[in-house]
Amino acid sequence: MIKFLHCADLHLDSPFKGLSSLPEGLFQRLSESTFLSFKRLIDLAITEKVDFVVIAGDLYDSGNRSLKAQSFLKNCFVKLESYNINVFISHGNHDPLDGQWVNLDWPSNVHFFEGNSIQTLQFEKEGRKVACLHGFSYETAAVTDNRTLHYPEKKDDLYHIGILHGQADGYSGHSRYAPFLVSELLKKGYDYWALGHIHKKMDLSTEPPIRYSGNIQGRHSGETGGKGGYIVTLNGTEVESVFHATSDxxxxxxxxxxxxxxxxxxxxxxxxxxxxxxxxxxxxxxxxxxxxxxxxxxxxxxxxxxxxxxxxxxxxxxxxxxxxxxxxxxxxxxPSIQDEMSIKQSGFFKDLRVVLQDDLELEQAIAELTTHKTARKYLELENQDWEEIQKQAERLLLSELHKSR
Incomplete structure (x- = not known):
């Protein structure tokens, strides 16, 4: 039996763009929230007496990692070392290996996956090899090729855990990095897949678990609900998973x-x-x-x-x-049903609605914002849900036409 913590997308040093207008005390607490959430996860790992911790990418919010964030992580890992708990880490698109940082000496219990190829790391318990962990780190910020073909298949009685920071095919909402098919992961025969990159906890498969743990702290209104990590127990063919919300x-x-x-x-x-x-x-x-x-x-x-x-x-x-x-x-x-029907039946509304339903027209209308010195800092238009933009535009049009009646 082995027991471990699966988490991902810490995004330490997140700038929380667009929220600087919050009251000073609240903004300061939000700025520290990613650190507090991870500290709680470390305490959870110790309380649960896990064998190791898996972090599936994006420990930091950018390649230029602050000394504060690195020192914080080192102290957390030193604490885990005192309890004989290992840490297995892959870097993602936000904190690739070609970033800039101060080189620190990490404790011996910390194991980083390398870039460019799939690496297998082994975990021993009581002097006996019991698990293999397979993964890789992003060597640059944009890994766009499917690397799942290079993960080795399970061919023994050890526990095998895949670690992958990427996007499942067919899922929208994040940049399409390290894309993969669930069917490809299932072919490997692993006991568990620890995924990162998508900031929402979800199971893509239950037998075996192929799981996004989500990020550890919501950073904006699109990342709702409790955030944290999973305590996972593998016992033969049985899997037990419990989610723990640690976000402040x-x-x-x-x-x-x-x-x-x-x-x-x-x-x-x-x-x-x-x-x-x-x-x-x-x-x-x-x-x-x-x-x-x-x-x-x-x-x-x-x-x-x-x-x-x-x-x-x-x-x-x-x-x-x-x-x-x-x-x-x-x-x-x-407006009331009668008023709304009256407005929507007008020729002017119908003509504008045709424009609203044209994705190309919308993209061209918003294109100017991407070159605006101030606005572009707050936009991630490549990830926008165009259907929601259309709905918002239609509501605004309906309001303006109602006022002009």
């Missing part, structure tokens, strides 16, 4: 249905009630509120002043250890 701050999306609301006071009350459902001591919560439903208050909610004042009302003055901070409020309400 969680992102959530709250939806407030205003279909039955008859006044702006009711809007405030419903929003305050929604906030109360997200208290998670001792965690902090960053909440994006979405106002939804077809409501008679549609026109009043188009008033930006009210939404700004609503945001101020919902903000907490004192951010204790446990808090719910409303990051933004999105108005996605619609």
């Amino acid at each position: 701050i969680e992102w959530h999306e709250g939806i407030v249905d205003l279909t039955e609301a008859e006044s702006l006071q009711q809007v405030i009350t419903l929003c305050e009630r929604e906030l109360g459902t997200y208290q998670q001591p001792p965690k902090g919560v960053f909440l994006v509120l979405k106002l939804s439903g077809q409501t008679q208050l549609f026109e009043e909610l188009l008033d930006g002043v009210f939404l700004e004042e609503l945001h101020e009302i919902l903000l907490e003055d004192d951010h204790a250890e446990s808090f719910v901070h409303v990051v933004s409020i999105k108005n996605e309400t619609k």
Whole structure:
């Protein structure tokens, strides 16, 4: 039997772009959140008495690793060494081997996978070889070839674990690095595949587990819910996996249905009630509120002043250890069914909707932003969900046409 911790995508030193306008105390806590989450994972590994830790890529947020982040990791690994816990590490697209950093002396329990080829590292327990771990590190930031063909097949009774930082074929939302097919991984006969790169925990297969552990701390509103890692136990052909959320701050999306609301006071009350459902001591919560439903208050909610004042009302003055901070409020309400149908039947709306449904038109419209000195820092347009952009544009058009009636 072997027991290990699987985690990935630490992204230490993440700059948390676009969030610098947060209150200073909150931004400072968010900046330290990746470090705290990993520290909790280290403590978990010790408490669970694991044999080793697997980190499937992107320990750092960029190739230029800070001395602070490296020293922090070294101290964590030294702590694991005192408990005789090994660490197996692959570097991903955010922290490739050709990056810049200060060379530190790592403790003997730390094993890094090399670049350019698949490497097999062995794990011994009580003087006996019990497991083989197969993986590689990104030698550059863009590894675009499928390397799964080069992983060796299992041909013995040892435990075999594959470590791969890449994107499963057919999955969108991240850069298409080290692409692979699940069917290719299954052919290897491994007992477990520890995946990294996708920031959402998910199982691509259960027998055997082929799993993304997700990142260890949500960094923006698109990375919701608890983040952390898996404690995995392999015992013969049996596999037991338990996910542990260690993130200090969680992102959530709250939806407030205003279909039955008859006044702006009711809007405030419903929003305050929604906030109360997200208290998670001792965690902090960053909440994006979405106002939804077809409501008679549609026109009043188009008033930006009210939404700004609503945001101020919902903000907490004192951010204790446990808090719910409303990051933004999105108005996605619609006019009454009759008003909406009337607008959508107009020739002008139909013509513009045709444009909105043309991906090429949308890409050309947004292209200017990618060359804008300030805007381009906050955009990752290659990963955008065009369907969501179309929906947002249609909602905005509907609002403007309603106001002009």
